[in-house]
Amino acid sequence: MKSYVYEDLEIGHQFPILDKGRISTSHIMRWSAAVENWHRIHYDYRFATEHDKLPDVLINGSWKQHILIQLAKDSLGPTSWLWKMKFKYKKMDVAGDSLHGIATILDKQQTSEFGFITLGLQLVNQNKETSTEGWSISAIPFKGGVLVAYPFVDKQEYSLLRTPISE
Amino acid sequence: MTKEKFDEADCKKYIGIKGESKVAHMPLEKDSLRRFVQAIMDTDPLYFDEEYAKSTFFGNIVATPLYPVHAFRTPADGSDRLNALQTDPDLDGTDSMSGAYSSLPKIESPFKRLLNGGNEITFYRALEIGEVCVSTPKYKNVELKNGKSGPMLLVTIETEYKTQSDKLLLINTQTLIWR
Numbered sequence: 600m601k602s603y604v605y606e607d608l609e610i611g612h613q614f615p616i617l618d619k620g621r622i623s624t625s626h627i628m629r630w631s632a633a634v635e636n637w638h639r640i641h642y643d644y645r646f647a648t649e650h651d652k653l654p655d656v657l658i659n660g661s662w663k664q665h666i667l668i669q670l671a672k673d674s675l676g677p678t679s680w681l682w683k684m685k686f687k688y689k690k691m692d693v694a695g696d697s698l699h700g701i702a703t704i705l706d707k708q709q710t711s712e713f714g715f716i717t718l719g720l721q722l723v724n725q726n727k728e729t730s731t732e733g734w735s736i737s738a739i740p741f742k743g744g745v746l747v748a749y750p751f752v753d754k755q756e757y758s759l760l761r762t763p764i765s766e
Numbered sequence: 767m768t769k770e771k772f773d774e775a776d777c778k779k780y781i782g783i784k785g786e787s788k789v790a791h792m793p794l795e796k797d798s799l800r801r802f803v804q805a806i807m808d809t810d811p812l813y814f815d816e817e818y819a820k821s822t823f824f825g826n827i828v829a830t831p832l833y834p835v836h837a838f839r840t841p842a843d844g845s846d847r848l849n850a851l852q853t854d855p856d857l858d859g860t861d862s863m864s865g866a867y868s869s870l871p872k873i874e875s876p877f878k879r880l881l882n883g884g885n886e887i888t889f890y891r892a893l894e895i896g897e898v899c900v901s902t903p904k905y906k907n908v909e910l911k912n913g914k915s916g917p918m919l920l921v922t923i924e925t926e927y928k929t930q931s932d933k934l935l936l937i938n939t940q941t942l943i944w945r
Contacts, residue, residue, distance in 0.1 A: 600810070629805045630806070632805075633801045633804075633805040634802070634836040635839050637859040637860070638858060638859050639858050639859040643859075650858075651858070651879065661882065662805070664832065664885060665830060666806065668830065668831050669810075672810075673810070677812070677822050677823075681831055681889055682888065683886075683889070684886070685885070686885060688882060733884075747823070749824065749891070750890055751890050753890075
């Protein structure tokens with residue numbers, strides 16, 4: 600996993616795709632069991648299609664959010680801190696879909712100690728349809744600057760940072 | 767009991783209600799974390815390699831950023847949520863008030879189907895092995911809307927996650943859509 604400093608990054612840059620491949624019912628079941636999510640639309644085909652009139656069992660939204668988080672975290676590397684994130688589900692993903700994440704730099708901002716990088720995040724299926732999208736803001740060190748503080752503490756100046764929603 | 771009608775006045779009754787803090791019945795364990803990261807297919811050594819973790823600003827193995835949301839499992843001596851399915855085959859298996867939200871009063875409405883409408887999250891710290899997660903939820907907003915497929919109820923829950931020693935982990939604002 601590559602580490603970056605603020606100066607390395609330019610608006611518009613797209614990071615390597617995070618490819619999760621084809622998500623089978625077994626993958627969905629593994630996630631549902633790991634988090635004890637017993638919602639039947641994720642593992643009971645008859646219930647999903649006949650009772651809830653869905654096209655198939657669904658890939659969990661809660662699983663997809665972790666993929667976007669991994670995408671944001673890994674794109675900027677271990678010296679960054681994923682500070683804020685917002686995402687929305689636009690479309691269902693069903694068993695058998697192949698999913699990959701795309702992260703693109705939307706904005707760069709500076710505060711007195713660190714830089715902040717805004718990423719646009721998308722989860723896309725094999726038909727190039729975006730099912731989940733959002734944005735994240737991560738703190739990242741300047742070249743030769745101090746490391747990002749951990750645990751992260753909000754400061755007044757961070758409240759002035761732009762978000763994609765506020766523009 | 768399910769309410770047959772639900773209007774704006776019903777929505778307002780819930781807005782601002784804060785639930786009691788809930789304490790996860792178990793601390794974060796390496797094996798729970800292993801299962802979790804395998805399920806999201808995240809091979810970051812931060813989640814299992816102690817030597818690597820020491821080289822990062824975390825200093826220890828930590829959970830994934832949003833793990834605390836899933837830290838509230840059913841204890842061995844807790845009631846079995848699947849029991850209800852044995853007597854009512856139409857139940858969908860969800861318990862919207864389970865987990866981190868269980869201390870909020872259940873919204874009694876005619877809406878039956880639940881969808882996740884999205885989240886906004888601010889992260890401050892990661893949960894470490896051996897730490898216990900504590901959540902405190904509140905109804906930030908409850909409103910009725912008309913969607914393409916008919917009326918729906920949008921419920922926004924803001925939940926603060928801390929460790930048992932009061933270290934802030936994250937704040938998660940989740941929108942639930944009931945149809």
